[in-house]
Amino acid sequence: MAVVALVPPVMPGRHLTLAALSFSSGLRFSVRGLLGQSEWRHGPAKPPFPLVIPKVAETAQIVKKKVDLTSPAPLRRFIACPELARTIVSRLGSGGGPDLRKTLVLECEPGPGILTQTLLNAGAHVIALESSDSFVPNLECIKKKLDGQLEVVHCDFFHLDPMFLGLIKPPLMYSEVLFENLGILAVPWTADVPLKVVGIVPQKKERNLLWKLIYALYERNSVFKYGRAELNLFVSEKQYKTLIAKPGDSRIYQPLSVLSQIACDIQLLHMEPWSSFLTNSKNDKLYVPKSVLLPNDHLCLVQLTPRKNLFTDNLTISNSTIFIAMVKQCLVRTRTKLKDKLNLLCPESEKQLLSQLEIPKDITTGSLYPEQYKALFETIAQSNYFDQMQLYEDDYLEDLRDIKRLK
Numbered sequence: 179m180a181v182v183a184l185v186p187p188v189m190p191g192r193h194l195t196l197a198a199l200s201f202s203s204g205l206r207f208s209v210r211g212l213l214g215q216s217e218w219r220h221g222p223a224k225p226p227f228p229l230v231i232p233k234v235a236e237t238a239q240i241v242k243k244k245v246d247l248t249s250p251a252p253l254r255r256f257i258a259c260p261e262l263a264r265t266i267v268s269r270l271g272s273g274g275g276p277d278l279r280k281t282l283v284l285e286c287e288p289g290p291g292i293l294t295q296t297l298l299n300a301g302a303h304v305i306a307l308e309s310s311d312s313f314v315p316n317l318e319c320i321k322k323k324l325d326g327q328l329e330v331v332h333c334d335f336f337h338l339d340p341m342f343l344g345l346i347k348p349p350l351m352y353s354e355v356l357f358e359n360l361g362i363l364a365v366p367w368t369a370d371v372p373l374k375v376v377g378i379v380p381q382k383k384e385r386n387l388l389w390k391l392i393y394a395l396y397e398r399n400s401v402f403k404y405g406r407a408e409l410n411l412f413v414s415e416k417q418y419k420t421l422i423a424k425p426g427d428s429r430i431y432q433p434l435s436v437l438s439q440i441a442c443d444i445q446l447l448h449m450e451p452w453s454s455f456l457t458n459s460k461n462d463k464l465y466v467p468k469s470v471l472l473p474n475d476h477l478c479l480v481q482l483t484p485r486k487n488l489f490t491d492n493l494t495i496s497n498s499t500i501f502i503a504m505v506k507q508c509l510v511r512t513r514t515k516l517k518d519k520l521n522l523l524c525p526e527s528e529k530q531l532l533s534q535l536e537i538p539k540d541i542t543t544g545s546l547y548p549e550q551y552k553a554l555f556e557t558i559a560q561s562n563y564f565d566q567m568q569l570y571e572d573d574y575l576e577d578l579r580d581i582k583r584l585k
């Protein structure tokens with residue numbers, strides 16, 4: 179399987195050249211209608227028989243063989259315990275959400291496929307996006323036991339939509355190419371969740387990868403171009419604590435906290451010790467990242483569901499990067515007075531803005547709640563101050579450089 183693109187498809191009016199992208203099972207999806215209903219044209223709701231899930235020891239041997247055959251690679255963690263896989267699937271199907279038999283799941287980096295098979299046994303339709311070609315044959319073997327319920331693509335989800343121009347080949351891929359060839363169509367933002375993304379965020383550059391997803395969400399690019407894709411991701415415990423941080427905790431209340439809480443409903447589905455996961459380390463070390471300020475004894479399965487009401491007349495995909503820049507600049511120092519920061523961003527506007535929003539005049543930027551940041555921006559956006567905003571591009575350009583280095 180190979181994909182070659184001369185330019186990223188996000189650039190309108192340019193020609194896209196493809197070479198040999200095959201999906202042999204005939205699995206085709208269409209997401210249709212204003213209600214966001216999904217229709218699977220092929221494939222049963224469940225496998226004809228339950229797939230036999232290998233035990234931990236057997237999975238460990240599979241991973242070890244794959245590691246021995248490959249050159250040194252970035253650290254990865256794998257789900258090897260069948261019980262853990264069943265727990266994850268039960269959490270994904272709880273909370274009054276759609277039955278997994280009616281759910282399209284994009285599984286990122288499935289590796290040996292323990293969670294993959296558990297999802298299939300629960301009736302989910304799964305697209306396995308695997309970056310390592312050493313694991314793809316195993317996943318293809320699982321696919322052959324089924325009739326259109328599983329698709330396997332040599333693709334790295336966390337590096338979708340590379341920001342450089344030129345030729346690319348798997349596992350790099352553009353989301354537009356991936357979704358077009360799977361037959362997945364976009365639904366309105368206010369429709370139901372069209373798909374669930376499930377996976378473990380790579381430990382290396384975890385924060386940068388989350389920033390990449392946040393930018394994509396606010397710009398409605400990548401997977402979010404197709405609707406409110408629900409993220410179900412394992413992240414480090416310290417990163418989860420940062421995502422849900424509240425005003426007043428200057429140590430961990432960050433722009434990523436504010437922007438994530440504004441954009442998504444965030445739920446903790448499960449916490450699991452690091453030791454429960456296999457790694458591709460040849461010396462069997464866990465490599466748990468160090469943390470000084472926060473506990474970090476677990477990986478946390480966090481569900482981020484984009485909000486239907488995120489975008490308004492005054493917060494749009496056109497000005498969302500300006501909003502991100504404003505939040506980042508306000509929280510450079512959380513003890514800075516908001517009025518002083520507003521005086522820099524919108525000269526001579528701070529008194530009127532604070533009075534209009536009924537915000538105390540001496541409040542610090544680290545004491546403002548996420549919804550207050552959104553209200554502040556929307557007020558600025560519909561006023562004469564918007565054209566006068568003096569935002570610096572340094573933070574945005576730094577984020578772009580970090581994202582470009584995600585290779």
